[in-house]
Amino acid sequence: MPPLAAAASSLVDAPDSQINVTLNGSWRVVTDGVPDAYRMPPFRAQLSDAEIAQVLSYLRGAWGNSGGAVTAEAVGAMRAHTDPASSSPIVLQMR
Numbered sequence: 001m002p003p004l005a006a007a008a009s010s011l012v013d014a015p016d017s018q019i020n021v022t023l024n025g026s027w028r029v030v031t032d033g034v035p036d037a038y039r040m041p042p043f044r045a046q047l048s049d050a051e052i053a054q055v056l057s058y059l060r061g062a063w064g065n066s067g068g069a070v071t072a073e074a075v076g077a078m079r080a081h082t083d084p085a086s087s088s089p090i091v092l093q094m095r
């Protein structure tokens with residue numbers, strides 16, 4: 001599990017990458033047929049927009065990080081854009 005202190009995604013203004021990984025997790029990486037140990041689990045079903053906004057706002061301002069606050073509206077927009085049940089897939093540009 002990577003440290004969140006000084007993670008690049010904790011320092012940039014745009015919180016999109018952090019919202020995405022918190023909502024959707026990261027899929028297991030397989031190299032040469034050998035799965036990586038474990039990845040980030042999704043919290044889409046467990047946490048509300050407001051809860052994800054609160055935890056990301058905290059970690060973006062804690063441990064020396066300097067990213068800005070995250071709004072529940074931004075989480076809601078990303079939740080809709082990345083809904084696995086959606087019939088219109090979207091491509092997220094990583095920053």
Ligand code: HEM
Nearest residue numbers: 001002007008009010018021022026038039040041043055
């Ligand atoms: C609400 C709780 C959590 C939040 C807000 C959170 C947030 C994050 C964020 C923002 C990142 C990206 C860090 C970066 O920019 O490099 C990340 C990555 C990661 N997290 Fe979490 N995390 C949470 C819980 C967990 C748990 C419970 C686990 C393991 C059981 C976990 C495992 C990981 C792993 C393995 C990565 C790296 C993913 C990858 O690079 O593919 N996280 N997490």
